[in-house]
Amino acid sequence: MPESTGTGEQSGNSGQHDPIPTRYPHHGPGPMAAIAGGGALGTLARYVIERAVVVSPTGLPWATLSVNVLGSFLLGVVVTLVVERWPTDRYLRPLVAVGFCGGFTTFSTLAVEIDRRIQHGHIGVAAAYLGLSLVAGLGAALAGITLAGGRLHPSLTGASIPDPDLLAGDEGRL
Numbered sequence: 001m002p003e004s005t006g007t008g009e010q011s012g013n014s015g016q017h018d019p020i021p022t023r024y025p026h027h028g029p030g031p032m033a034a035i036a037g038g039g040a041l042g043t044l045a046r047y048v049i050e051r052a053v054v055v056s057p058t059g060l061p062w063a064t065l066s067v068n069v070l071g072s073f074l075l076g077v078v079v080t081l082v083v084e085r086w087p088t089d090r091y092l093r094p095l096v097a098v099g100f101c102g103g104f105t106t107f108s109t110l111a112v113e114i115d116r117r118i119q120h121g122h123i124g125v126a127a128a129y130l131g132l133s134l135v136a137g138l139g140a141a142l143a144g145i146t147l148a149g150g151r152l153h154p155s156l157t158g159a160s161i162p163d164p165d166l167l168a169g170d171e172g173r174l
Contacts, residue, residue, distance in 0.1 A: 031094040038099020042071075046104050058122050060129055061113045064106060065136070071105035072137040076144025084149065 046067050053063035075097055082093045110133055117126035 031090060034091045034095035035099040035102075038095040038101075039103035040099075042100035042103030042105075045100075046106065058117065058120055058125065060125060060132070061109075064109050064113060065129065065133055068105050068107075068110060068133060069136045069140045071101045073140035073144040074104075075101045076141040077148045078144075080145045080148035 049067055050063045053066065055061050055063055078093065078096045078101070082089060082097070086092060110129075114126045114130055117123070117129065
């Protein structure tokens, strides 16, 4: 089957159109490789921290709390820098924000650890862990945004803030 060129035409078939044109044909394997590499590094970093921090099965899971808060901070920094200072970089956000932070942080482990504490009758610890995770994670993300020079509110100069979910070059392809 011919490959899509992303222009609505298939390579090798002049004049024939793809039934579903590619939305972002220029992404290619580069950003995907960046996500995979960042995810592998983030997962390994979380594993090292989880093994280094000894946690009581009924106390606060400090290792998971630490990686989630640190990951929130890093995400705030990276997304702010990519959007406001380096908007043409196509690989930093996929590498660090999507890949590394996605592999480093863990919502599923947070949910399992809360459930285990509840099952063992430590409802107060579970509630404190949930509340602390939410407040500390949001606070860390805001601290990262602020540290990176971002504003918590858009400027009133009329300049639009780029969408952080788009890779460089996507703006004209929507």
